[in-house]
Amino acid sequence: MSTDPIWENSHTEPDVPLAEDIAPGTANDPVAGASEAATLTVDGQQVATQAGATLLDACEAVSTDGEVLALCSYDDEELIGPRSECRTCMVETEEHGVVPSCSFPAEDGMSVSTDAAAASEARDVNLDLLLSDHNLLCTTCGANGRCDLQDVSIQNEVVEPRYGVMHDRSELEPLDDSSPFIQIDRNKCILCNRCVEACNDVQVEGVLRMEGSGEDTRIGFQSGAETMMDSTCVSCGHCATVCPTGALVEQGLVDATTLPIPGFTHKNSAEGIVGEDYEHQPGQMTPMKRELDTQNEPRASASTVEGDATDGTATEGEDRP
């Protein structure tokens, strides 16, 4: 600790939570990538990789025969990913069968095929599965034209996704338009977790988390808040920067790319909107910011149970006179 009086005086309570209090709701994943440099072949071409490389790194070093979409992978920041959830990066290896290239270590001597039937089928099906749960109203979306999902769909020449798209308006989640800075449209979310990692691992703000399970899995707030404005968000915008789709969009860009048709906006593309009652405030901090509370109780508990005598097993039974 510094003994500099100026430092002491100027220092107030930190307004970031301690790292150990952050509860993003995601697994304690290991570091991905190879432990050492390697030479392997991808579609018959030899590739040399560095320590830390994944098969996706190897694939990106050459021109592959198959389209390795790798939608959820994010290479721009060390602390983010690989989440390895979308499974649109599957490749076939001689050694381990079909594997997700974004998180599989590039090991010496591996032989990778990107256009093997099983790998292409897997990428196609998984992309269509993502689209099946996506509100595909691109024309009213703030990310239209700068959306990774749109890009890979075009790259993969999707014409008609085999499982359709989410079209039943009653299935749509309401937009969260409560924050003056960032709008959330969970119907566009692919659960890539980039925003959660940007918020927790890069910014160390501890606002966003993954919550729920199965079909109810969604991006939520560690404080248990229902809306962005009720959360402890500091509006740094990092989440919106890393979001690959139109799920998190800065308010200024929400209607930036929609068609100029009167009455045809992002807001009326979903069934409902929450948070319209907030006045858009100039301050960057949400009211909840300093009242950090958490609703993250562990799901497992260590035992304090003692052995019990009523079992009749520990003490009774053997030595009756």
Place this chain on the structure above:
Amino acid sequence: MEREAITEGTTTVRVAAGSANRPRGEELFRAAREPESSVASAAVGSTGIEGLEPLVAATLDGETAFFARCSTDRVRSVAAALGDGTLPTDGATAVVEHEPRVATLPTPEDGPLAVGDRVVLGGCGWRRPTSVDDYQAVRSPVAPSVDRSREATARIDEAGLRGRGRGDVAADAPVVEHWEAVAAADGDPIVVVNANEADPRAAADRLLLESDPLVALDPALAAAVALDATDIVVYVNETETLAHRRVRAAADALADELRMDVPIRIVAGPDEYKTGEPTMALEAIEGNHRIEARRGPPGPSEHGVDGRPTLVHTPRTFAQVGRVLAGEDMTGASSDPGTRLFTVAGDVDAPATVELSTGATLDAALPAVETVEGRKAACVGGVFGGLTRSLDVPASAPGLESARLGTNGVVELLGESTCMVALAGSRATFAREENCGRCVPCREGSTQLVGLLRDVYDGEFADGMLRELLRVVRETSLCEFGRDAARPVTTAMEAFETEFTAHAAGRCPAGTCNRS
């Protein structure tokens, strides 16, 4: 010291009951102790055969009489007769002659207790669950016999031991690579005994922990010594209070006896199917409030609890580890030596857990139960097991796999009125509702699977599309949950395709699906 172990007694009465029949079992135990006599008595765990419970075993000088579903009056008279020096055999379910002071249950010639080989199960329903003395009557603990040399690992390797159960890090593959990975990884190793299983059909691990926890705990301790692990976690379901208590008492007794300072902690995780998956087990043990699967590689053996190298085995696997380290002859199939536990469940009177040599076939388990209504098929491997008409299938992991069945130790019998399309639909729905939500093939794939199966009822059996989806769910899901989830539907379509086409034509051959 006088007789320490119940097995030392020549005149004893035992009352065996599992958690399902525990209140009755306790009542009987109290009644058995009423007559004033010198008869030793013990409340022991289930034998695995629930239909016999509460089971009273009266022993006198190398002869044991069993009384199934015993009444209070009878147990009183049995205890009184023993006190007078006679073995009551009137109304006995079976009478067995054996060596005096046997440490394993003497098996009758026929009936459910005669099914399979009771090796790992030998102490269940015979030895007191938390008594180290009883355990020592069958073998010296293996933990003190191992050291930090590679010897224990070499013996596991030589034996070719495979894992047992979906909660095992090796699933049903050879375990030695995990022992080696844990030993080679950086950090303080830890050993996890994964007994978290919410599938009510899969009862084997619970049986071991309730009836004979030391058969798993002693080998787990041995593994900890061999791998230089600093602690052990036994991970159970929060609802399993009996297993919980018995493990605690047995672990404390073992620590006292062996004077070994590897602490054994018990962690109770959610009573949910997904949390038995090995990487989700790690998350629960770490105390995460939301449980999802962990990405790999590396897997738990290198990056486990708090990032430490972690050996994750089920109690069933540790029981076999114990046999190897005790120098037992493993026999069974050479590709999968030892025995496997199977719980026969489904359309039966009462479920039964039996032990089969891996050289046997599954139908050998059938005499352990009474079926309720004929048998049309079986689902082998638990909720995500494979469907089959025939049980003439090897009980070994490779044998089960080549029959496309599951290896989680369940043979669920399905009666004549079972509709395979409805069953496939219910298993797909289970996958949709219970998955952790992390990866697309499982989360979205199970949703589409349910939809495509529902379409069958509307006249459209898109079998090509279903097969494609099932392949992708099986091959690209992030964890074992999703990889297993495709199995029931895949195998139902293979073995019962005509039922699917019949439904598409508006007819349920089993007559159970009500179209309206």
